[in-house]
Amino acid sequence: MDERDDIExxxxxxxxxxxxxxxxxxxxxxxxxxxxEKQEYMDGWQRAKADYVNAxxxxxxxxxxxxxxxxxxxxxALLPAFDAIERAKAHGDVPEGFAAIVKxxxxxxxxxxxxxxxxxxxxxxxxxxxxxxxxxxxDEKKDGIVTAVLEPGWKMGETLVRPAxxxxxxxxx
Amino acid sequence: xxxxxxxxxxxxxxxxxxxxGGEPRVLENAEGARTTPSIVAMGKNGERIVGTLAKRQSxxxxxxxxxxxxxxxxxxxxxxxxxKDVKAVPFTVQKAxxxxxxxxxxxxxxxxxxxxxMILGKLKADAEAKxxxxxxxxxxxxxxxxxxxxxxxxxxxxQIAGLEVKRIINEPTAAALAYGANxxxxxxxxxxxxxxxxxxxxxxxxGAADAQGEGGIIEVKSTDGDAHLGGKDIDQKxxxxxxxxxxxxxxxxxxxxxxxxxxxxxxxxKAKIELSSAMETEVNxxxxxxxxxxxxxxxxxxxxxxxxxxxxxxxxxxxxxxKRAMEASPFKVGDINEVIxxxxxxxxxxxxxxxxxxxxxxxxxxxxxxEVVAIGAAIQxxxxxxxxxxxxxxxxxxxxxxxETMGGxxxxxxxxxxxxxxxxxxxxxxxADNQPSVExxxxxxERAMSADNKSLGRFMLDGIPPAPRGLPQVEVTFDVDAxxxxxxxxxxxxxxxxxxxxxxxxxxxxxEDIDRMKADAEANAEADKKRQELVExxxxxxxxxxxxxxxxxxxxxxxxxxxxxxxQDKVEDVKNAQKGEDAARIKxxxxxxxxxxxxxxxxxxxxxxxxxxxxPPEASGPTDAEFKEK
Numbered sequence: 098m099d100e101r102d103d104i105e106x107x108x109x110x111x112x113x114x115x116x117x118x119x120x121x122x123x124x125x126x127x128x129x130x131x132x133x134e135k136q137e138y139m140d141g142w143q144r145a146k147a148d149y150v151n152a153x154x155x156x157x158x159x160x161x162x163x164x165x166x167x168x169x170x171x172x173x174a175l176l177p178a179f180d181a182i183e184r185a186k187a188h189g190d191v192p193e194g195f196a197a198i199v200k201x202x203x204x205x206x207x208x209x210x211x212x213x214x215x216x217x218x219x220x221x222x223x224x225x226x227x228x229x230x231x232x233x234x235x236d237e238k239k240d241g242i243v244t245a246v247l248e249p250g251w252k253m254g255e256t257l258v259r260p261a262x263x264x265x266x267x268x269x270x
Numbered sequence: 271x272x273x274x275x276x277x278x279x280x281x282x283x284x285x286x287x288x289x290x291g292g293e294p295r296v297l298e299n300a301e302g303a304r305t306t307p308s309i310v311a312m313g314k315n316g317e318r319i320v321g322t323l324a325k326r327q328s329x330x331x332x333x334x335x336x337x338x339x340x341x342x343x344x345x346x347x348x349x350x351x352x353x354k355d356v357k358a359v360p361f362t363v364q365k366a367x368x369x370x371x372x373x374x375x376x377x378x379x380x381x382x383x384x385x386x387x388m389i390l391g392k393l394k395a396d397a398e399a400k401x402x403x404x405x406x407x408x409x410x411x412x413x414x415x416x417x418x419x420x421x422x423x424x425x426x427x428x429q430i431a432g433l434e435v436k437r438i439i440n441e442p443t444a445a446a447l448a449y450g451a452n453x454x455x456x457x458x459x460x461x462x463x464x465x466x467x468x469x470x471x472x473x474x475x476x477g478a479a480d481a482q483g484e485g486g487i488i489e490v491k492s493t494d495g496d497a498h499l500g501g502k503d504i505d506q507k508x509x510x511x512x513x514x515x516x517x518x519x520x521x522x523x524x525x526x527x528x529x530x531x532x533x534x535x536x537x538x539x540k541a542k543i544e545l546s547s548a549m550e551t552e553v554n555x556x557x558x559x560x561x562x563x564x565x566x567x568x569x570x571x572x573x574x575x576x577x578x579x580x581x582x583x584x585x586x587x588x589x590x591x592x593k594r595a596m597e598a599s600p601f602k603v604g605d606i607n608e609v610i611x612x613x614x615x616x617x618x619x620x621x622x623x624x625x626x627x628x629x630x631x632x633x634x635x636x637x638x639x640x641e642v643v644a645i646g647a648a649i650q651x652x653x654x655x656x657x658x659x660x661x662x663x664x665x666x667x668x669x670x671x672x673x674e675t676m677g678g679x680x681x682x683x684x685x686x687x688x689x690x691x692x693x694x695x696x697x698x699x700x701x702a703d704n705q706p707s708v709e710x711x712x713x714x715x716e717r718a719m720s721a722d723n724k725s726l727g728r729f730m731l732d733g734i735p736p737a738p739r740g741l742p743q744v745e746v747t748f749d750v751d752a753x754x755x756x757x758x759x760x761x762x763x764x765x766x767x768x769x770x771x772x773x774x775x776x777x778x779x780x781x782e783d784i785d786r787m788k789a790d791a792e793a794n795a796e797a798d799k800k801r802q803e804l805v806e807x808x809x810x811x812x813x814x815x816x817x818x819x820x821x822x823x824x825x826x827x828x829x830x831x832x833x834x835x836x837x838q839d840k841v842e843d844v845k846n847a848q849k850g851e852d853a854a855r856i857k858x859x860x861x862x863x864x865x866x867x868x869x870x871x872x873x874x875x876x877x878x879x880x881x882x883x884x885x886p887p888e889a890s891g892p893t894d895a896e897f898k899e900k
Contacts, residue, residue, distance in 0.1 A: 152291065166302075184557035188565045221330060223319065228329035230528050241314060241330070247529045256302070262529065265330045 169258055172211055172251070176259060179206065180248060214250040215261020219243050225250060227260040231267040240268035274436055274655055275397050275408040276647030278444070279386065279424065281340040282467050284308050285644035286393045288401070289652035294448070294645045299396040304641065306396075310388045311335040312376040320392040332360040334375050336385050338467075341497070342371045343382040343427070344420025351497075383423045387430035394431055408433040409651040411643050414440040414472045414493040436654050442472035443488045444646025445612045448637045451476050451488055452653060457607045460596075462625055462633065463495075464588055465613035466502050470495035471592045473599040473606070492599035494591050499584060501542075501615035507580040508538035512553060512570060520566045522559055530559050537568075545574045546617050578620045585624050592628060609633040614640045665690055668784045671748055671756065674711040674720035676701050677805035683748040686716065690754065695747040697763075699740045701812075707732035708744055710760050712773065716791030718798035719805075724779075724787070731760040731769045739816065800853070807856040811844050814860045814867075821870050829873040840866040 182199050185191050191199060214225045221228065221241050232244040243263045250261030276294070278285045283305040287296045299306045301322050311324040312334045319327065328335040341355045347365035356363045362374035372379040390408070397405050412424050421438050428435035442461035443451075451459065454476045463470040472493040512534055513525050524530040537553050544551040555568040578585075596603055609625060611633045616622065625633045637645060666687045672680040675698065683694045700708065707730050715723030734742050743763040750756050761768035779787075791798070818841050826834045840863040847859040 148291065181556040184565070188557065188560070221327070223323040223326040227326040229532060231330060260326055262532070267330070 165253070165256070168209060169253060169256065172206070172209055172253065172258055175202075175206075176251060183249070210253050211251050211258065212253075213261075214252050214257070215243065215246045215263055217243055217246055221263065221265045223260075225252075225257065225260060226263045226265075228265050229262050230264045232264050234266035234268050237268045239266040242266045272404060272406060273401065274651035275394065275405050275433070276444075276644055276649070276651045277390065277393060277408050277410045278441070278641075278644040278647055279340065279389065279410055279412070279427075280305075280308055280465070280643075281338050282308060282465070284389055284393060285641055286397055287641070287644040287648035288397070289648050289655070292652075294648035294652065296641045296644055297397050297400050299393070300399060306389070306393060307337075308340065308389050309335060309337045310339070310375070310385050316376060318388060320388055334361065336361055336373050336375060336380075339373070339382050339385045339389075342373070343386055344417065344423040345371060345382075347371050381423075383427040384430060386424065386427035390428055390431035390433060394433060406432065406434055407436050407651075409437045409439060409647045409654065410435055411439055411441045411444045411647050413470060413495075414442050414490045415470075415495070416440075437650055439647065439650050440472070440490055441470070441612070441643050442474055442490065442493070442610075444643045444650065445610050446474055446476070446488055447646035447649045448642045449608070449610055449634055452649065458491075458601050458605050460592075460606050460609045460629060461612060462588075462592065462609060462616065463612035464615040464621060465500050466615070467500040468495065468497050469499040469588050469591065471588075471595040473595055473601060475601075491601065492595050494595035494598065496587065496591060499587055501613070503584050504542065504577075504581045504615070504618075505535060505538045507584075508542060508572075508577070509534045511576075511580055512538060512568065515570050516558070516566075516568050520559075520561070522561060522566060524559050527559060533558060534568075541572050542577060542618070545572065545577045546619060549574050574619070577618075581618065581620060585620055588621070589624050589628055592625075603629060606631070610642070611635040611639050612642050665752070665754070667750060667754070668779065669714050669724075669787060670716055671726075671750070672713050672715075672720070672723065673698075673746060673758075674709075674713060676809055678719050678721055679802060679805050680713055680715070680718060680720040680723055683746065684750065690750045691752045693747060693749040695745055697743050697745045699744065700734065700737070700742050701739055703739050704736040705739065705742075706734055706736070708734065708760065710746060710758060710769075710771075712748075712756070712758050712771070714779075715787050717787075717794065718802040722790075722794070722798075726756070726773045727758075727771050729758075729760075729769055729771045731762060731767065733765060733767045734762050735765060740813075804851060804853040804856075807853040807860070808848055811848050811856050811860045814863050815841055815844055818863055818867050821867060825870055825874055829870040833869050833873045837863070837866050837870060 179202060182191070182202065186199070219242070221243055226243065227250075229247055234240060234242075234244070242265070243261075244266045245264040246261055247264065248262040251258040273288050273290075275297075276287045276289075278287075284307075285296060285305045286299075287294050289295075296304050298304055299321065303322065306321040307325045309321065309324040309328065311319045311327060311331055313319050313327070313331070324335060325337075328337070338355075338359070342352065342363065345352050346369050347363075348369070352371065364372050364374070364379065366372045366379075366381065371382055373382065373385060374380075375385075390410075394405050394408075408428055410424055410428055412421055416424070425435045425438055439447075441463065445461050445463070446459050449459075451457070451474075457476040459474045459476065461470075461472045461474060463472075470493065473491045475489050475491050477487045477489065509525075509531070513523065517523055524534065533555055537555050541551050541553050550571060550573045553568065553570045553572055557565045558568045559566050606629055609629045609631060611622070611625070616625075616633075616635065616639050622633060622635070666689050667684060668686060670680075670682045670686045671684040672682045675681045681696075683696055684692065698708070709728060709730050711720060711728040712726045713720045713723035714726050717723050731744065734744070745761045745763060747759045747761075748756060749759070756773040757770060758773070759768060759770040818837055822834055822837060840859070844856070844859040844863050847856040850856075
């Protein structure tokens with residue numbers, strides 16, 4: 098039976114047409130309520146299914162991000178040691194044998210896609226740098242320019258792992 | 271239906287969360303962080319910068335970088351506390367026309383709610399980008415001590431940001447919601463919030479059930495705190511001690527060097543965190559500074575006892591304030607049913623112990639203390655959203671459902687906490703040649719062996735056609751309907767013969783039973799793992815022996831007596847090992863048998879060099895699980 102069809106109720110032999118009419122009206126009301134409920138359930142089901150499909154898509158995205166985050170976390174843990182090596186190099190403190198190990202570390206970092214950020218002379222950008230101090234400059238052009246890199250920053254692809262710690266030029270007007 | 275965002279608008283950091291699939295979860299901002307610094311700045315080009323980026327440029331732009339605006343929202347300029355805070359900040363704060371407060375950024379003055387709106391605006395934009403849908407409504411939390419002006423100003427901040435603020439709720443109330451207070455009745459809860467910069471203690475009462483029989487209204491009965499007491503104070507104490515120790519050794523005062531000071535700050539926080547789980551840690555800062563003699567390094571051991579000594583004055587102050595809050599409430603300490611910890615600093619064992627000692631009960635910290643307020647705000651948002659009819663609740667099974675496989679192992683088909691209704695199938699096989707039937711024994715629980723779990727029922731599937739072990743395919747399907755009724759069906763795929771059983775009340779265990787079974791599984795995890803390994807080793811050994819005996823029978827003549835004897839000796843070794851309980855011994859005997867078995871193949875290959883397509887018999891890898899005939 099097509100649910101769009103109206104219900105026809107034949108009157109009982111023993112009851113009058115009036116009673117049949119009341120019965121039909123009651124059944125029509127019930128049918129209307131059932132249809133409304135059915136639609137509600139269908140809507141709910143479809144919404145839940147859609148939510149599920151969307152969630153699956155987001156899980157895949159999240160999985161990819163978690164993998165990247167895992168690499169990032171590991172890289173972050175190694176960075177202080179790498180910084181120490183850079184400081185040692187600046188002091189001329191790295192003997193030949195260790196220099197080879199440093200090279201290995203550097204190439205391991207590069208293979209992970211890690212690249213240093215922060216250079217003297219570039220414009221200060223809070224997306225890449227964190228300011229730790231200001232240096233007075235006499236040239237207005239040097240206002241807001243990185244005057245010293247205290248600690249290099251690192252990025253992995255487009256993601257900033259750690260901002261570079263810098264000093265920034267300040268031109269006093 | 272649009273989601274309502276739950277927002278913890280903090281003094282130093284803010285966080286946001288949303289309810290998805292019935293569960294609250296914190297949303298990351300555009301930078302991928304779960305918290306956003308509550309900092310707003312105006313850059314040199316007039317651009318607005320909010321959050322982490324604003325924090326990074328604050329040193330270059332102190333006059334136009336606004337932080338801790340929450341200390342000013344809803345206040346009047348002339349208040350003594352405001353005057354103290356004004357002196358502590360580098361940006362310009364002035365009296366507004368109506369006696370309120372204005373802060374300067376660039377050339378303009380802004381009301382505190384306008385600045386807060388900028389923070390809320392960033393959270394809103396980041397949430398929309400993350401979820402891919404517009405957010406127009408929010409629930410925002412405020413401290414319990416906020417007055418009407420402060421609450422109105424916070425609501426106004428939301429409106430300026432384009433958010434209809436459906437509810438302003440107290441931070442301790444939000445924390446209580448995160449721990450399910452909305453389902454509780456007649457409870458007294460203490461919320462101990464020790465964050466980075468502020469300390470708050472609140473005593474709450476959850477009233478009688480509401481008209482629908484749901485959890486009662488949560489009321490703040492007393493609140494107290496110190497707006498300038500937090501984890502940062504402890505960090506500063508540690509930095510001071512490290513600098514002092516370094517000076518004793520090197521004669522250098524590193525506190526005057528901004529970068530060295532920052533490195534000490536990071537190391538201090540790291541040490542503090544490590545000492546929450548370890549009794550001692552090493553603070554290692556190579557090349558901290560240098561002098562005429564060359565580079566100087568800091569390497570100091572720090573014990574938990576030392577940290578607790580440094581932190582003791584702050585912990586004591588927090589407990590004194592807590593005592594005050596209890597005295598101001600209508601309750602005694604013994605009346606408190608539950609203690610909730612909020613704020614990252616509460617991870618410190620000394621604080622947890624002090625709180626436990628004071629209240630005489632273990633504090634609750636199962637929800638991340640940095641995120642609990644945002645999560646509670648999201649739960650409130652979810653409750654408000656639930657006013658719209660959502661008739662469908664999703665239930666889960668509380669304990670795993672399994673069948674018993676060879677060796678008495680409980681092989682799980684449906685893991686605990688799986689949402690229902692659900693259906694899972696797995697295919698098994700026979701353990702012996704020509705096995706005519708299999709017994710399906712269904713158990714419930716988390717233990718590795720069936721005997722340790724609750725037996726739900728068992729039935730036989732017979733009429734399995736004669737076949738070597740491992741060949742028949744018996745598909746077992748577990749189906750749990752929305753009412754928790756479990757139907758288990760076993761079907762032999764070649765004949766199509768099937769049998770099933772219906773088990774009611776598989777989810778009918780009491781909460782105590784469920785908790786006890788989970789605790790049992792955890793307590794016995796190590797022992798269960800060993801038993802499971804032993805069973806697996808025996809199963810693999812069985813298969814290796816079977817393969818070897820079959821190979822000897824089929825190819826022994828061709829391989830030669832010497833090879834056969836060697837294999838038979840190894841089979842004996844395996845059988846002897848199986849009599850004992852040493853899984854490692856069984857494994858090594860099995861490996862030796864497999865190695866010996868391959869010689870039958872080699873011997874056959876040598877005797878018939880032209881038949882290169884003959885493969886040597888191998889001990890086959892284990893089928894995942896097999897049924898033993900009872």
